[in-house]
Amino acid sequence: PLEDCKLIELPKINDPQGNLTFVENNSQIPFEIQRVYYVYDVPGGAERGGHAHKGLHQFIVAMSGSFDITLDDGQNKRKFHLARSYYGLYVCPMIWREIDNFSSGSVLMCLASNKYSEEDYYRKYEDFMRARWAAA
Ligand code: TYD
Numbered sequence: 001p002l003e004d005c006k007l008i009e010l011p012k013i014n015d016p017q018g019n020l021t022f023v024e025n026n027s028q029i030p031f032e033i034q035r036v037y038y039v040y041d042v043p044g045g046a047e048r049g050g051h052a053h054k055g056l057h058q059f060i061v062a063m064s065g066s067f068d069i070t071l072d073d074g075q076n077k078r079k080f081h082l083a084r085s086y087y088g089l090y091v092c093p094m095i096w097r098e099i100d101n102f103s104s105g106s107v108l109m110c111l112a113s114n115k116y117s118e119e120d121y122y123r124k125y126e127d128f129m130r131a132r133w134a135a136a
Contacts, residue, residue, distance in 0.1 A: 001073055001092070002071060002078060002095065004090070005071050005089065005092055007088070007090075008028060008087060011028070011086075019086070021085060023088075029111065031057040031059075032113060034112060034114050035112040035115050038063070038107055038108060038109045039107070040106075040107045042106060044104065046102060048108075049069070049099040050097075050123075051096070051122060051123050052094060052097070052121070053094070053095075053120050054119075054121075054122065055113075056114055058110050058112050059088045059090050059091070059110070059112075060082065060091060060110050060111075061082070061110075062084065062085065062106060062108060063085050063107040064085070064106055064107040065102065065104070065106025067101055067106055068101040069082060069089055071095050071097055072095065072097070073094070073132070074132040082108075
């Protein structure tokens with residue numbers, strides 16, 4: 001459910017020579033990482049996401065720049081602005097997401113609990129809603 005999705009602040013080692021942040025399996029984030037992907041060179045005005053995952057857990061960080069993520073569990077919506085590399089958004093399964101308002105040069109990094117599988121996606125909102133209410 002949407003209440004499980006939250007911003008998580010990560011450890012930050014401050015140093016005049018540059019800051020350092022780390023993420024460990026099952027420690028800062030509630031799942032084991034099987035995959036890392038990143039989205040970059042996003043043109044102005046682009047919208048990404050527009051899908052939900054059946055079983056995937058994700059943790060999304062703005063490694064550079066900023067963007068907005070709107071989460072929707074089929075009943076309620078919450079919007080988050082990601083703009084710092086020392087925190088990220090935990091997104092649990094069965095949440096529809098839209099990502100937009102990318103600043104120029106922004107980089108989205110996602111840590112994911114499984115390898116890529118198209119079977120794990122709901123690409124149509126109506127399919128997501130049908131499954132969401134069948135499960136409820
Ligand atoms: P998609 O998850 O739809 O991107 P976004 O949510 O950022 O809009 O993925 C876009 C394309 O990339 C789609 O054809 C699937 C492919 N893809 C992979 O092959 N491996 C991956 O790990 C991911 C995330 C996507």
